[in-house]
Amino acid sequence: MIVVIGYGTFGKKVVKYIKDKELITIIDINFDDNDIDQLSKEKIKIIQGDATNKEILKKANIDKADIILILTNSPEINRKIAEKVCELSPSSYKIARAILKHPDIYDGLDIDKIINVLDSGAKDIANEIDNAKLKRKLSKLKSILLEGKKKCNDEKSLLILTHKNPDPDAIASALALKNIAEKWGVLADIAYGGIIGYDKNRAMVNILGVNMLDANKVDIKKYCTIAVVDTSSKAQLPIELDKVDIIIDHHNTTDLEAKYIDIRKDVGATSSILTQYLMELNIEPSRILATALFYGIQSDTHYFREKVSKLDFEAAAYLQSYIDSNLLDMIENPEISTEVMEVIAKAIMNRKVIKGNIALAYVGEITNRDALPQAADFLLKMEGINTTFVFGIVGDEIHISARTKDLRLNLGEILNKAFGGGGHQTKAAAAIPLGIFKEVSDKEALRKLVEEAIKTKIMKVISGTDKS
Numbered sequence: 001m002i003v004v005i006g007y008g009t010f011g012k013k014v015v016k017y018i019k020d021k022e023l024i025t026i027i028d029i030n031f032d033d034n035d036i037d038q039l040s041k042e043k044i045k046i047i048q049g050d051a052t053n054k055e056i057l058k059k060a061n062i063d064k065a066d067i068i069l070i071l072t073n074s075p076e077i078n079r080k081i082a083e084k085v086c087e088l089s090p091s092s093y094k095i096a097r098a099i100l101k102h103p104d105i106y107d108g109l110d111i112d113k114i115i116n117v118l119d120s121g122a123k124d125i126a127n128e129i130d131n132a133k134l135k136r137k138l139s140k141l142k143s144i145l146l147e148g149k150k151k152c153n154d155e156k157s158l159l160i161l162t163h164k165n166p167d168p169d170a171i172a173s174a175l176a177l178k179n180i181a182e183k184w185g186v187l188a189d190i191a192y193g194g195i196i197g198y199d200k201n202r203a204m205v206n207i208l209g210v211n212m213l214d215a216n217k218v219d220i221k222k223y224c225t226i227a228v229v230d231t232s233s234k235a236q237l238p239i240e241l242d243k244v245d246i247i248i249d250h251h252n253t254t255d256l257e258a259k260y261i262d263i264r265k266d267v268g269a270t271s272s273i274l275t276q277y278l279m280e281l282n283i284e285p286s287r288i289l290a291t292a293l294f295y296g297i298q299s300d301t302h303y304f305r306e307k308v309s310k311l312d313f314e315a316a317a318y319l320q321s322y323i324d325s326n327l328l329d330m331i332e333n334p335e336i337s338t339e340v341m342e343v344i345a346k347a348i349m350n351r352k353v354i355k356g357n358i359a360l361a362y363v364g365e366i367t368n369r370d371a372l373p374q375a376a377d378f379l380l381k382m383e384g385i386n387t388t389f390v391f392g393i394v395g396d397e398i399h400i401s402a403r404t405k406d407l408r409l410n411l412g413e414i415l416n417k418a419f420g421g422g423g424h425q426t427k428a429a430a431a432i433p434l435g436i437f438k439e440v441s442d443k444e445a446l447r448k449l450v451e452e453a454i455k456t457k458i459m460k461v462i463s464g465t466d467k468s
Contacts, residue, residue: 001025002129003065005051005081006072007035010097013122014071018129019044025060027051052080054088062089067132069095069125075102082109093132095125134280137262141277144245144260145186148225158188159223161215163231164238164431165194165369168204169269170230172296173248175210175289176274177229183283189223191215193238198370203334204295207327208288215239230270232256232263235420248273250300251412253422268312271296275315290322295331306426336374343371344378347390351379354455357406359385362451363392364443372401373429380405387411391454393434398450400430409462418461 002018004011007028015024025045039046049056051072062068068089070081082096086109098116099105106114112132115125148157158181162170174190181188191213196202205212215238220226227246228237232254247258250273252265267273271293278285285293297316301308304316347361354360359379363372372390379388380403387404400419402411404426411428415421421430437453440446 002067004069011071017126065092067093071097075099149186151224156187157224160190160227162192163236166192169296169300172292173229173270173274197368199334204331267309268307269297269300272312272315287324290319291327294319294323340371344375347375358387360389366392369394369399376401376403396434397431402428418457
């Protein structure tokens with residue numbers, strides 16, 4: 001919650017820039033009727049009264065505020081308000097307006113930032129609020145990690161989990177969080193489930209020497225803090241958990257609870273969020289970590305062409321001077337395994353084109369599920385095809401990988417609704433139990449049943465006729 005004290009000309013400008021950031025309460029000695037009507041429409045709480053009065057501040061729940069802005073234009077009033085705020089809300093982040101000819105107005109008070117409106121203005125206060133929120137987030141993250149360390153008597157206390165079959169963004173994010181934790185004296189392990197089968201993913205782990213444990217072989221009870229990166233969905237976790245301590249993600253599919261949650265659906269890669277953490281904490285990344293994070297951002301934004309935000313560009317630009325270009329080239333151009341080549345060939349041979357530009361391809365039983373997205377990418381290059389769904393059987397599950405160039409479609413939503421999967425607008429994946437199809441021993445009959453079931457469900461969702 002943000003509390004704004006002072007709703008004069010400058011206060012109004014500030015509120016205009018921050019009103020979409022989070023809940024706001026405004027305190028002022030007087031509001032006109034137009035202000036009350038407008039703020040009410042925008043669901044902004046107002047407290048009318050003298051902010052130098054403790055009872056008025058308490059009425060605004062000042063002790064629960066994350067950020068407090070003191071913006072009146074009176075030096076005496078601002079000083080009095082600042083004194084009361086420091087007493088009633090010592091842990092909040094406090095931003096106060098500088099008053100011309102009164103440079104010492106806040107001397108002796110715990111004010112985090114003093115803004116000169118002539119030099120900065122309302123936009124800079126909005127930026128400072130973002131910075132303050134990040135500082136508070138990282139302070140909370142550190143507190144949770146150190147609390148876990150204390151519970152575990154200084155032993156290795158943090159377990160960082162990626163989603164099943166982790167991609168470069170998940171691997172890099174886990175590595176970054178491990179580095180941050182260790183800078184704070186907290187030892188950590190990284191664990192995953194499924195397989196690291198995509199050639200580039202395997203190359204990344206092998207070339208960069210990322211140590212990752214099998215989540216199914218880990219004694220979860222020995223860790224006092226559990227963190228999840230690049231997913232916030234129970235279905236995507238490598239092991240069954242109802243609650244975790246830390247979630248850092250850029251997918252808005254959370255059904256988990258946590259003490260610390262940083263989910264930013266507008267950001268293209270979780271690696272960008274972790275890079276921002278490094279920047280804020282002044283932790284200089286090693287060439288290994290920088291290369292991993294840069295490749296994580298690059299791969300999840302499809303080389304900065306899809307769902308890319310300002311933060312993704314800023315993070316990539318920061319990492320640029322630290323990366324090892326030779327290592328990056330080795331990761332991006334690995335040898336393609338025989339099985340991947342065979343799966344791509346099957347996808348080409350078995351493709352069924354429907355609605356003129358959607359290709360569906362069943363590739364049978366495979367061991368490397370990460371061959372599916374590579375096949376889906378390859379089919380998308382074929383003339384006249386703008387959407388692909390490639391699916392095959394891995395163990396007791398049917399795995400599906402999808403790609404599209406059609407911006408009218410949202411594959412993440414389509415596969416989520418159809419099969420409980422997820423992903424981005426232009427690329428997504430899902431896994432569903434083989435179920436009754438396990439009893440079918442004839443491979444040709446199995447192919448027909450799986451193809452028909454997958455095709456029917458996908459087309460129902462695309463056409464909007466699936467009411468389930």
